[in-house]
Amino acid sequence: MNLLISTFFAGLIVSFLGTLPPGVLNVTVTRITLRQGQWSALGFVLACGLVEFVYSYLAVLITQLVVQNGVIRYLTDGLTAAVLLGMGVYYLRKPVAIPTEHQHKTHPFKLGILLSLLNLAAFPFWTIYTALLIQKGWVSLMSPSEMIIYVTGIAIGTLLGLWVFVWLSSWVRQLLANYYHRIDQLTGLLLVGLSVVQCLVWLVNPL
Template identity: 50%
Template sequence: MMLLAGNFVVGWVVSFLGSLPPGVLNLTIVRVSLRQGLRAALEFALACTLIEFLYGYIAVWLTEQIAPFAFFKLLTDGFTLLLLLMLGLYYLRKQSSRPTPADRTATSAFGLGLGLSVVNVAAFPFWLFYTVLLTRKGWVSLAGSPSVLVYVLGIALGTLTGLWFFVGASQRLNAILVAHLHRFDRVMGWLFVGLAIVQGLVLASNR
């Protein structure tokens, strides 16, 4: 029981701390909460949590299966670079506007969360690295399905907690953020482009 609890706590802590640096999902959930309300923000967060659970589980499996193959890493990094660049250009070219009442039903927050989380394939190397590190340090034991499931569940709930932290912060700073919400698309666009550049540098350094 203590082993399972340890797996959950470690997974949750690493995931929560990994969710705190400003990123695409954090900025998007702030935007969704202010434009479409708390229910939409919760739908977005749950979608991200679902994908994080799947990615975490796959990452644990890949740790022992195909992670050592260089082709897999090259394919993942190249796919990430392409998607980040495309998303960055999309948001930079998008016509920004101030929020209106119609925005509350304009898009599916759950679908948006699924889409952005699915293309966030950088979660693979993140969890591959930390899973290997945590198991080597002895902080996590993945011997058996229950221990793996609890560890991945901690990862998913850590992501949910981290995203909801930003929702709470956005509600407290509502007036300030709403006044500048129309600038979020540009911020997200440059963030995507910056991540694409970093990914390109990583790819070039590994060749």
Template identity: 30%
Template sequence: MGRLLRIFLIGLVISFLGSLPFGTLNMTAFHIAGFQNVSEAILFALAVVFVELVVVRITLTYSKKIDLGNKVFFYLLPIAIALLMYLSVSSFTSLNDDQVIQAESNLFPMLRSSILLGLLLSILNPMHIPFWTAWNSVLIARNRLDHKPGMYTSYITGIGMGSIGGLMIFVFAGKYIFQNYHEYSYFIAFMMGCLYLGFAFYLLFQLYKNHLKLIIQ
């Protein structure tokens, strides 16, 4: 029982801390909570975490059998870039003349479902696989994680709770900031557009550097 609790806490801490740095997933949860509502943001977060847990399970089972890194990156990056560009354009076009965005507005008109948006962004997040593959390897090497009954379940449960906890910080921060500093909604939407655009260009650079450049040469 002691080992199960320990691996649960390890998974919780890793995922919680990993969800705190600004990125497309947590800032989108922030965005939805502020400009739509908390319920939609929670549905988005649950969809994100569901995909993350599936990815963790796949990396635990198949990371040594298939090349999860380069193959997945090659196919996911172009789709991820296109989606991020769409989110960027949607954020910029949501800026209206009076520089105030109304609550309950749909910032992503082509993706009306927060669950669908969460699934897509999480599936297309190129950071999931290398992040969890690396941590799994470290924990296995240090004999913190093994195949004994209950270990994977405790580990994955901790990861799920940690990720939800981290995302909830952004959800309630987004709601609080929008309710109390509504005049900054224009600036927040603009910054979100810049975040999506910047990450899209970063992924485009990674695609060129790690894949297209080798093909061209």
């Protein structure tokens, strides 16, 4: 039972934290909230959660095919460190870009589906992190029910992360307008720091 709870919350927490850095989805849901209200934003958020559920489920299936290999398990730490470093460098080098006031005419739910499907980075993200969480013993995916619990946690984490931007929409819009580039820099520094920590973990835990 404890491992089931850990499996659920591991997916939820990683998903929630992964949703917080400024990006297309959270900027868009902020705009929808301000222009069309929370009910419209809810449709967008639910669509994003649905796609995240499907992407993470497919990522779990792929992960199960490779995680049993000892070399793959060892390389997961190194690959995770590389991905974190790459993402950190991307945010640090990202040019200043203030969110525009472009008006989306697409229905919020359909827009959420479309933008989430285009967010292909979610697929390798969950493949890597699922393998890492399994390796650390924080997640068990030995049965279909455990897989459903895990990806449900991921979907709920996405919903909660995006809802933060709905709840704080007015403040978030002003923050994004004034400090968008600074947030990118802080996100980049955080990711680079996590990459260094993960690299140290990789080096001190040989096969």
